[in-house]
Amino acid sequence: MSKTSAIPSGVTGATLAKDLRLEWRSKDAINSMLFFSLLVVVVFSFSFDPNAEESRQIAGGLVWVAFLFAAVVALNQTWARELRNQVLDAYRVSPAPANSLFLAKALGNFIFVAVLEILMTPLFIMFYKLRALGPAWQLLPIAALGTWALVVNGTFFAAMSLRTRSREIMLPLLLFPISIPALLAMVNATTAILTGELSAKFWIVLLSTYNVVFTIVCLLLFELVLNAE
Amino acid sequence: MVSSFGVDVSPIITLRALVKQFGRFAALRGVSAEFAAGRLYVILGDNGAGKTTLLRALAGLAHPTRGSISILGTTDVRSVCHELGYMAHPSLLYDEMSGMENLRYFARLYGLADSSRDADNMTALGLDPALARPVAQYSQGMRQRLSLARALLNDPKILLLDEPFSNVDVRSARAMVALLAQMRDNGKTIFVVTHQAALLEGAADEFVWMEAGQITHRSRELQPVETR
Amino acid sequence: MTMRRLFPIFGLLTAVLLSYALYEALVAAPTEQTMGNVQRIFYYHVPSAWTAFLLFFINFVCSIQYLVRSNPVADKVTNWTVIAIAIAACVAAFVIHPLPQGMEPSSVATTGLAIAGLYFLIKKYFSRERTDALAVVSAEVGVVFCTVVLVTGPLWARPVWGIWWTWDVRLTSTLVLWLIYISYLMLRRFSTSGQTPVLAAALAVFGALDVPLVYFSIWIFRTQHPQPVIGGGGSIDPRMLQVLLINWLAFLCFAGLVCWSRYRLEILRRELEETQALEALLEPRSPR
Numbered sequence: 001m002s003k004t005s006a007i008p009s010g011v012t013g014a015t016l017a018k019d020l021r022l023e024w025r026s027k028d029a030i031n032s033m034l035f036f037s038l039l040v041v042v043v044f045s046f047s048f049d050p051n052a053e054e055s056r057q058i059a060g061g062l063v064w065v066a067f068l069f070a071a072v073v074a075l076n077q078t079w080a081r082e083l084r085n086q087v088l089d090a091y092r093v094s095p096a097p098a099n100s101l102f103l104a105k106a107l108g109n110f111i112f113v114a115v116l117e118i119l120m121t122p123l124f125i126m127f128y129k130l131r132a133l134g135p136a137w138q139l140l141p142i143a144a145l146g147t148w149a150l151v152v153n154g155t156f157f158a159a160m161s162l163r164t165r166s167r168e169i170m171l172p173l174l175l176f177p178i179s180i181p182a183l184l185a186m187v188n189a190t191t192a193i194l195t196g197e198l199s200a201k202f203w204i205v206l207l208s209t210y211n212v213v214f215t216i217v218c219l220l221l222f223e224l225v226l227n228a229e
Numbered sequence: 230m231v232s233s234f235g236v237d238v239s240p241i242i243t244l245r246a247l248v249k250q251f252g253r254f255a256a257l258r259g260v261s262a263e264f265a266a267g268r269l270y271v272i273l274g275d276n277g278a279g280k281t282t283l284l285r286a287l288a289g290l291a292h293p294t295r296g297s298i299s300i301l302g303t304t305d306v307r308s309v310c311h312e313l314g315y316m317a318h319p320s321l322l323y324d325e326m327s328g329m330e331n332l333r334y335f336a337r338l339y340g341l342a343d344s345s346r347d348a349d350n351m352t353a354l355g356l357d358p359a360l361a362r363p364v365a366q367y368s369q370g371m372r373q374r375l376s377l378a379r380a381l382l383n384d385p386k387i388l389l390l391d392e393p394f395s396n397v398d399v400r401s402a403r404a405m406v407a408l409l410a411q412m413r414d415n416g417k418t419i420f421v422v423t424h425q426a427a428l429l430e431g432a433a434d435e436f437v438w439m440e441a442g443q444i445t446h447r448s449r450e451l452q453p454v455e456t457r
Numbered sequence: 458m459t460m461r462r463l464f465p466i467f468g469l470l471t472a473v474l475l476s477y478a479l480y481e482a483l484v485a486a487p488t489e490q491t492m493g494n495v496q497r498i499f500y501y502h503v504p505s506a507w508t509a510f511l512l513f514f515i516n517f518v519c520s521i522q523y524l525v526r527s528n529p530v531a532d533k534v535t536n537w538t539v540i541a542i543a544i545a546a547c548v549a550a551f552v553i554h555p556l557p558q559g560m561e562p563s564s565v566a567t568t569g570l571a572i573a574g575l576y577f578l579i580k581k582y583f584s585r586e587r588t589d590a591l592a593v594v595s596a597e598v599g600v601v602f603c604t605v606v607l608v609t610g611p612l613w614a615r616p617v618w619g620i621w622w623t624w625d626v627r628l629t630s631t632l633v634l635w636l637i638y639i640s641y642l643m644l645r646r647f648s649t650s651g652q653t654p655v656l657a658a659a660l661a662v663f664g665a666l667d668v669p670l671v672y673f674s675i676w677i678f679r680t681q682h683p684q685p686v687i688g689g690g691g692s693i694d695p696r697m698l699q700v701l702l703i704n705w706l707a708f709l710c711f712a713g714l715v716c717w718s719r720y721r722l723e724i725l726r727r728e729l730e731e732t733q734a735l736e737a738l739l740e741p742r743s744p745r
């Protein structure tokens with residue numbers, strides 16, 4: 001009898017590839033989310049007059065709140081496919097490590113939310129006539145770190161809320177308080193770059209620390225959550 | 230009460246006073262039994278008797294509240310999970326992928342890169358490996374058979390099948406039974422939970438009756454259950 | 458049995474202490490120069506905060522223990538980590554010059570030792586299941602005290618500084634802690650899993666790791682956007698300090714009283730559940 005052993009990176013890669021492929025095929029989640037993102041930008045533009053001078057100051061915050069809404073909608077459907085037909089059971093019965101599944105889902109969510117951000121950003125720039133007065137290249141690591149901060153905890157709490165009633169509301173309930181330092185960092189770093197008034201350096205350090213700490217914790221604790229039936 | 234059979238082979242699975250409770254509901258109430266290797270066991274009983282819970286406990290999906298399970302000489306079910314194949318009432322498949330895609334993906338979970346065996350398994354069960362239709366469009370019977378193919382992916386020593394014949398037409402069911410008997414002859418230990426025990430009458434080694442969370446009796450013959 | 462005898466005595470003691478502390482705070486303590494009598498709310502605000510933090514810390518310790526005690530290796534590693542933290546605190550207290558503002562070497566060392574002491578005390582006197590009960594209790598009572606802090610803060614700020622709220626480091630960290638533990642209690646209530654303690658403990662660990670990051674993020678924010686400070690820093694009149702400490706002691710006793718009765722309630726509830734589960738196990742079920 002051959003003893004099989006699952007290579008963790010192989011499992012992560014296969015799961016991520018499968019998720020991306022399925023999403024590409026059906027496109028129903030991505031389509032609705034794209035439209036949702038557009039709606040969010042439009043609603044914000046109505047609520048916070050883009051021509052007012054104050055809006056330029058808060059644009060950093062607006063953008064990230066919009067991204068946060070989009071992220072929550074994306075995170076809520078992380079495990080939707082696995083819940084149908086109880087596919088998670090098949091995963092738990094296999095020797096595949098739980099962490100590989102977590103990483104694959106987190107990376108998939110990251111790509112997903114990043115796509116939404118890439119599509120929403122030009123709209124924001126257009127509506128709010130945004131210009132980066134500080135070093136604009138820093139916006140890229142800020143966006144990447146900020147998105148990962150939301151997505152890594154979001155994927156973990158989405159798995160946690162699988163075991164609760166009112167699943168869709170539990171995710172933001174759990175995610176928002178924990179994400180406050182990361183949100184503060186994202187918003188202030190973005191505002192610092194847009195207004196050019198302050199340095200975003202400290203915020204980037206904070207975001208990096210946040211990401212390292214919580215990625216490690218998520219990886220350590222995910223198996224417990226997956227098997228908490 | 231369990232009637233033992235004077236097994237001459239050391240048991241592959243041993244249950245000791247296994248209890249599983251969900252809050253106040255006791256699905257399994259102190260099940261103690263031994264199961265020998267290379268046999269086909271059929272588990273029968275009414276709804277709520279604990280059959281599915283027993284299978285899930287064996288698969289490592291339900292942690293026992295009390296008692297222990299020993300599989301292949303260890304009480305840590307996770308460590309021998311590569312020797313287990315599990316099939317449940319939900320299909321445990323992705324509706325959006327085709328049959329072959331499903332099997333290829335789950336094979337990766339077991340670290341298997343070779344997909345030729347998957348195709349053979351599918352054919353043996355009467356499914357077309359080249360079929361590109363997503364599983365959502367399969368008939369229920371086809372889905373059951375694909376689910377069985379998934380359970381066989383890693384060539385497990387122990388097969389745990391929960392209602393494999395539901396909604397399967399008689400001919401396909403008989404083919405599945407023949408396949409199971411063949412696997413048993415090759416040394417696999419198979420547990421089948423079913424309401425259609427008659428299908429397995431010729432092939433099964435032992436019938437196990439459960440009621441109210443306990444094993445009431447075991448027999449080589451499929452006798453009518455005594456009514457109270 | 459012991460509870461029936463000790464609890465009323467402890468209760469009476471607490472009542473006396475609370476009354477004395479109340480008198481001290483409202484009457485005997487010297488009136489503050491600039492703020493007047495409103496400042497006396499300080500004697501409720503600060504001890505509530507310290508009590509809340511202590512209770513949340515107990516919750517954190519219990520959550521960690523619940524998670525690691527099921528795995529002997531993790532348990533051992535955690536034991537040694539706690540000891541290492543205590544030693545590091547003692548060493549750092551006397552080696553690092555100068556310490557950050559407001560910290561004294563003796564208090565740093567004492568805190569380190571107290572953390573380790575608390576960890577091993579809980580480990581010794583509470584079984585794994587009981588640490589979970591203690592976690593629930595400390596979270597609930599902690600949230601109550603935290604609410605007191607968040608209510609008294611603005612009540613104090615408004616007449617004195619003219620604002621209801623400010624992104625003050627301590628106040629904001631308290632708010633985030635409160636939010637985290639409300640979500641903790643909601644998770645416990647909404648969970649359908651048979652292993653709710655594991656999920657809740659995981660969330661508590663997340664929360665505990667989050668708090669220093671919150672503190673740090675607000676600190677950066679304030680260096681970039683100066684904000685008013687509620688509660689003031691700096692030294693405190695020794696008589697006021699005395700009243701503060703008396704109030705803290707009274708609050709701790711009160712918290713202890715409430716926690717004790719809630720803990721008993723929780724233990725009894727769990728015992729009842731277990732008995733009912735055992736009954737369901739043993740009684741014959743009617744065939745459906």
